[in-house]
Amino acid sequence: MTQCVQAGTMPMTLQEVARCLSGRLVPVAASRSADGVDDPCESLKVVSDSRLAEEGSLFIAIRGERVDGHDFLPGMGARGVRAALVDHLVSGADLPQILVKDTVEALGLLAKHNIELRRAAGADFTVIGITGSVGKTTTKDLLASLLAKLGEVVAPVGSFNNEIGLPLTALQVGEGTRFLVAEMGANHVGEIAHLTQIVPPDLALVLKVGVAHLGEFGSVERIAQAKSEIVRGLVPGGLAVLNADDPRVAAMAPLARGGVLRFGMNGKTAVLDARASDVERDRSDRPSFTLSLADAEPVRVHLGISGTHNVMNALAAATVAHHMGMDPRSIAEGLGRDDRISPHRMAVGTVRTARAGFTLIDDSFNANPDSMRAGLDALSTWQGAKGRAEPYRIAVLGVMLELGDRSAQLHEQVGAYCRQLGLDALVAVGCPDESADALVRAMVRGAGGETAGETEGGTAPMLVRYAQDADQAGKVVESLAARHPGSLVLLKGSHMSGLSALAERWQG
Known part of the structure; x- marks a missing residue:
């Protein structure tokens, strides 16, 4: 044969x-x-x-x-x-x-050929490209789940969004595929342009321009330039879906030759195709909001996932799903049902060890200043079950990488933000790499320095601990949780910090 x-x-x-x-x-x-x-x-x-x-x-x-x-x-x-x-x-x-x-280049060519074969098959097929400094994977997960109601969807597992991951995902497209939802990430200018040559999107969704990979790009303006490449890479007549609340994203509209849809929460932005308003959250930081889509009655959405920052991700997914033909009520129902997304992204669970039990918010996949603040906001507003005392809030934070000359300053700001939010404890997780470890110690400085411990008859405003690695951080957390039943723990840091492995060990 x-x-x-x-x-x-x-x-x-x-x-x-x-x-x-x-x-x-x-x-x-x-x-x-x-x-x-x-x-x-x-x-x-x-x-x-x-x-x-x-x-x-x-x-x-x-x-x-x-x-x-x-x-x-x-x-x-x-x-x-x-x-x-x-x-x-x-x-x-x-x-x-x-x-x-070159096998990596050949992998891209093979994926491109596969997409061309699918387009030539004639049946409806849409490629949706997603980029942004934060929120890509969560938005991809929410959108893929919604679109599955309309047809067969191919989407990456986790964050397969580079020159290897994107082609591997595109090679899953077959004759029955209706949608390919593709993440497109970048560490330098030109990378997303290359990805759009492999898989040109019919629709380009841009979420946010932040400071992730600032060290690689050199400036936020260069980051915006890189993200705009997904709009420039649209197929002829392709549609751009832009976050109108981010001025750098909104400025990409003239690059779209086939039309623009705008989404946002800013009440001062008059022209929006999709809006989220009246945002509230429950005691477990699961947000709800009013979803207003063009030419449709507003509906109330109760998200199944935690984190107020996920309102914008859900709104982005809803904008695309509605454009593809999904009605607002079905969108609201779908967003309410999705309570699990890719691993280590605001995943909430209960941990029980030999020493203690506590609630874990596992957001340990990666970290940058924007996503770090979002995770800390979720930790600070979580109230837990009704009738119970406020939880003892512990932030376990690792290093943030690729932030350039401002790295130390940005880590200090994270430490200061923990204190500003009134958290009970910060456990800063060190690294074997000396330069990365110095950044973790900068976070400790920003938090006011290590504290001696809980004071007699009460606690210090915020307990600050430096742990040399994730294993030691785990021991500190278990010790604190044993003394404070009902504790709430956030894990957040780069892969180098080892926090994902700690989360898996706790939940295994």
Whole structure:
């Protein structure tokens, strides 16, 4: 049988893959059966993680900083892996190899070819690109859930939003796919432009221009320039959906050649296609708001997820869903049902260890000044079950990376903000990296410095602790929670802080 690739359900033989990548198909020495192009083939998954390479899959061998995917080829054929995309031939490999100059670039070309095949199929298909300094993944999760009521949706797991993650997601698109919801992130100018060349969006949603990756970009203006590339990369006649409350996002409107939809909460903004107003929150910081969409009666939305900052993310998702044909009541019902989003993003749960029990807000996926403040706001306003005393609020915070020359100042501001909010305790989590650890200590300085502990007959205005790593931070938290039943704990920091692993250990 001819060996072939199916990305989603868009079939391609291995020979077709090689042709579209200008690559060379090298069969296994013992078999010369990869020449045909017309035989039927099985569904195939495209993967770049050797642990996920299974029967019928196409493995993309990528050279990383620490690991080279080419090293894992021997034995893959025996496991049923169909073929591997490589930048050099691996001797001893027991499966066909497609030789290309650059496997990451080839992965993008293969994804682009798959999207072109889907568009050529003729049935309705819409690519929705999402970018912004904060909120991309939450908005993606909410929007994908809403659009699933209208048709088959492909969306990334977690934050697959770079030159590897986006193509892997696009290669899940098949003949039955109605929507591709694609995150597009950037660490430098030109990156989103490149992603839109791989997967040009029909609709570009821009959430916010903040200071994430400020060190890489050099200025907020450069960040805005990078985010605007998603609007410039729209297909001819494509639609831009813009946050009218952010002046830098609103200024992108002239770049959209196919029209603009505006969403926001600012009552002074007269021309809005979607508005959220009358925002309230319950004792668990789950917000509700009035959703007003163009030419429709307002409806009340009660979000299933926590965090007042998620009102804007929900409003963005609602704007797109309504444009795609979903009625406001169905949107409100959908937003109310979604109480779980991607891991480590404002995930609320109960933790019980041998020493203590407490409520955990796990927002440990990553951190920048905007998202850090949003998480701290949620921690400070949480009241818990009615009739119970106010919880003892503990912020467990790690380093924020890629903030440039203002890094120390921005960390000091976070520490000061914890004190301003009147939190009960701040546990600042150190890092092995000296420069990152210095930023954590700047956060401690901003909070007023480490305190000696709880005073007799009461507590200090805010207890401040430096922990050398996540494990020590966990011990400090459990000790505090044991002395303060009903404690509420927020985990927030970059991946380097190890807080995601701490959350998984607590909840495992």
